[in-house]
Amino acid sequence: MRIEEHLTLDVDAVDFSVDLSNVVRNRALPGDRPADLRRFLGLIRAVVRYTRDDSAQVYAVADGSLLSLPALTAQERSTLHRWRSEGLIQVRNVADDRLLELADLAGLPVISDDKFLDTYRTYPWIAGSRDRFFRAVAGPDEGGVRLEPRTMPIPPDWQISRKEEESRLLAVGMYDRRHGTGARRQLLTRQWRCPEDDCPIFGAGATASQPPPMFRNGTVRCPTHQRQLADIGPKPAQKQLKLRVDGVVKARFMLVAGTATVLGRAPTGPGVALAREWLDETAHGRISRDHVELTWDGARVTVRDLSRNGTWIRHDRASGPGRPLPSGRRLPTDRTAWTLRAGEVVVLCDGVELVASGRTYVFDTERPTAPVPRDALAAEAAEATVFERPAGP
Numbered sequence: 001m002r003i004e005e006h007l008t009l010d011v012d013a014v015d016f017s018v019d020l021s022n023v024v025r026n027r028a029l030p031g032d033r034p035a036d037l038r039r040f041l042g043l044i045r046a047v048v049r050y051t052r053d054d055s056a057q058v059y060a061v062a063d064g065s066l067l068s069l070p071a072l073t074a075q076e077r078s079t080l081h082r083w084r085s086e087g088l089i090q091v092r093n094v095a096d097d098r099l100l101e102l103a104d105l106a107g108l109p110v111i112s113d114d115k116f117l118d119t120y121r122t123y124p125w126i127a128g129s130r131d132r133f134f135r136a137v138a139g140p141d142e143g144g145v146r147l148e149p150r151t152m153p154i155p156p157d158w159q160i161s162r163k164e165e166e167s168r169l170l171a172v173g174m175y176d177r178r179h180g181t182g183a184r185r186q187l188l189t190r191q192w193r194c195p196e197d198d199c200p201i202f203g204a205g206a207t208a209s210q211p212p213p214m215f216r217n218g219t220v221r222c223p224t225h226q227r228q229l230a231d232i233g234p235k236p237a238q239k240q241l242k243l244r245v246d247g248v249v250k251a252r253f254m255l256v257a258g259t260a261t262v263l264g265r266a267p268t269g270p271g272v273a274l275a276r277e278w279l280d281e282t283a284h285g286r287i288s289r290d291h292v293e294l295t296w297d298g299a300r301v302t303v304r305d306l307s308r309n310g311t312w313i314r315h316d317r318a319s320g321p322g323r324p325l326p327s328g329r330r331l332p333t334d335r336t337a338w339t340l341r342a343g344e345v346v347v348l349c350d351g352v353e354l355v356a357s358g359r360t361y362v363f364d365t366e367r368p369t370a371p372v373p374r375d376a377l378a379a380e381a382a383e384a385t386v387f388e389r390p391a392g393p
């Protein structure tokens with residue numbers, strides 16, 4: 001396994017964000033030294049197994065001290081420096097803030113065993129979260145590391161009134177009275193330039209796709225240099241989907257904003273052909289040459305069924321190895337478009353599915369230009385601050 005193939009700062013392609021230092025220094029994981037880069041290699045293997053995707057990718061954030069940590073070997077330190085200069089990992093003074101910012105902006109699930117308690121005020125969705133945080137634990141698997149979902153604790157003062165919480169959110173700049181969170185999400189649709197020319201991520205020579213910028217006190221800043229970034233225009237918009245067959249990811253492909261993409265056994269026009277070796281006899285027989293059409297408009301994915309045998313939509317929540325799939329809703333046969341919502345999966349036939357890559361809440365993104373009425377804003381603020389009650393009798 002070449003570990004570099006699993007590192008990216010492209011949020012459209014990534015499956016998890018990872019607190020690199022937290023994993024490397026985790027003494028509960030295999031390794032005799034206080035810090036050991038092999039723990040991170042073990043974690044990457046764990047991510048590949050967990051996602052059942054050989055091409056799974058992580059967005060790794062390290063705190064700056066890791067790169068000069070004496071507990072690492074000279075070779076490990078130079079590997080980290082190389083990764084940073086190649087734009088494969090991000091280095092910050094404090095990794096936590098960046099991980100939560102990515103989770104908030106792009107919905108990336110976070111791998112860390114940090115409690116994040118001091119950040120609940122800024123990110124109220126953390127309290128009680130059951131699907132956005134994971135930790136690396138010692139496991140019997142190859143590499144000795146396993147990925148485990150976490151349920152985030154709910155702070156004792158979870159009953160604070162909505163009104164009170166809303167004003168706190170307004171005070172820290174989480175809600176813009178005119179645009180709500182929409183204004184912040186819009187940052188993801190732009191390309192940025194750092195005044196530091198040699199900036200590995202936002203510099204003039206940086207060609208890799210850009211990670212989201214940092215947003216502090218109303219300005220957009222470089223996460224590496226803390227300097228204000230210049231908006232250099234809209235980001236070429238694309239959305240990544242995965243093809244999953246019997247729970248295993250077989251391929252990824254991109255939807256380009258405004259262009260319809262047809263998927264099937266052998267699309268008659270431009271589109272994505274499902275390779276014969278991915279499908280068993282039954283699936284191959286049930287999938288049409290032009291099976292389904294997907295369109296991304298920059299904010300939402302719509303699906304139209306073009307097939308002979310049908311296309312279904314189901315919620316991904318109840319899926320998992322060994323668990324039966326819930327039955328879904330069949331798409332209309334008159335080719336009416338269906339707008340995918342958060343967590344929905346497109347089922348081409350039993351076991352053959354399309355899922356959004358990485359970002360759990362990818363379909364939640366509001367249209368960036370739509371004005372939000374005040375009532376809706378207040379409702380949104382209220383909704384975002386409802387803490388889940390602890391499970392109890």
Ligand SMILES: [Zn+2]
Pocket residue numbers: 194195196199200201202203222223224225226
């Ligand atoms: Zn910079």
